[in-house]
Amino acid sequence: MEWVNAIVQGTLLGGLYALFAAGLSLIFGVMRLVNIAHGDLIVLGAYLGLSVTTVLGLNPLLALIVVVPIMAAFGYVLQRGILNQTLGKDILPPLLVTFGLSVIIQNALLESYSADPQKLNAGALETASVAVGSLSMGLLPLLTFGIAIAVIAALQWTFYRTALGRAFRATSDNQEIAQLMGLNRRHIFGLAMALALSVTAIAGIMLGIRTSFDPSIGGGRLIFGFEAVIIGGLGNLWGTLVGGVILGVAQAIGAKIDPGWQLLAGHIAFLVILALRPNGLFPRING
Template sequence: MTLVLQTLLDGLVLGGVFSLAAAGFSLIFGVMNVVNLTHGIFVLIGAYLAWSAQHFLGVDPLLAIPGVMAVLFAAGYAYQRTIIQSAVDRSSLLASLLVTFGVALVLRNLLVLAFGPDFKSITPSYAFTNLKLGALTLDIVRISALAASLGLIALLAFVLYRTDWGRVIRATAQQDFAAGLCGVNVRHVYGLTFGVASAFAGAAGAVIGIVLPFAPPDEGHWTMKAFAVVVLGGVGSPAGALLGGLLLGLINTFTAQFIGPAFPNAMMFLVLVLMLLVRPHGLLGSAFGGSR
């Protein structure tokens, strides 16, 4: 029983991180219909920025999140306006896949050149403290990671549903043409969406950094996870990302615990394929363009 509960808990912590890492991917997919294969790289860049902040400046990785988000927001905005826009103009899924794949390849190698190919991990000062709750162990790092993930997803939901930016982003997602007629600068909104999504990817990276080790070749892994989360939960909404992410986290830990440590990925894709067959819009499929 304790084992099941502990696995459940670990799954939720992992799932929270997955959710946060996928939220931005889901937003871009929902609003622009772009499958952003650079997403995993943005996650890693966030992790490396947080690592640098701790390593060189001694800033706690969770406190570095606002800075990381600001940097990645700017980068994401610029990236969209210069490179991604051409793929959006062509409104071809494949163009967007290839462009982002190419950029991911470039950035991954730049990361290797800058930081080396080895695994890095961030060790905050509270890394080795843990709480006992009956027979369950909770280390502070994981709890704070989960809290940060949930808080940031709530923040994203707030931005999307309660602010002017969010309103124009949602309007553009529903119909870019009509939004344009109403005086929305669609290109600017696309840039904004990409910026917001990249910022949250970066934040996810910082959180991931304290829970798991990371290395440049991981980026594909994170992009795939984000995709799986989106397929499970549904495109475009933070709630979908949250649900999908938590599910994925649980699938991961339960498979590793009860079937075998080598099988989580196989299980993830099995569930993914089944999900695509049964309910291709995801559990919380929304009215966003990408889910249709």
């Protein structure tokens, strides 16, 4: 029964990892950009949530109303101001520029919020739980998992059912020809980054409610998101959710064996899948 419990908790944790991964996957899908600063942007989202909750006295979930648009606007400006200049055949510029961005965000957060761990306070939600049979599931992990499903469904819908999604896919297929359709790829990429950072904002706030955070933890979140993307298969949003769940379950099982093994077990699961299925479980596009 303890094992079933571990697997259920791991699955729910996977929802958070899928939120980490969704933005990464979206950006890669549209413009083949891998954003090394993604994890730090998640942490930035959490800190923005902290500021909004302290200043306005809002519940962190309500703070999303403020944080999501801020992050979206930041994403658009970042893409058009800096990242668009790095896109091209050479993979070094985007990689190194986002790496530099990661260091900048980390140290800017250190400078403004200090290295002390912080946490978002969501009140009773944090301790509430639902009993299913003999299993007890925290309301917060359940909610996070539900939000992950909703976010991925919304992204999926945007991608395949809207004019914006059509523009994303067309630009991803062939940037030149997409320009001939009157699509300004710089603007399209800006919108894609805005959408990705909106998801990142949600991920950051859910992270901040769940655990304490400090400016240095971005790298770890990037890695979890990245592992979920690769396990699920590049370019497959639902695959990303599966990837997140596999990662979460592996970590939960590892932690059950020995607390020191939690993260290691997740990485090992990733490496095993990389060895057996290098394109992930449900690949859609070639990296």
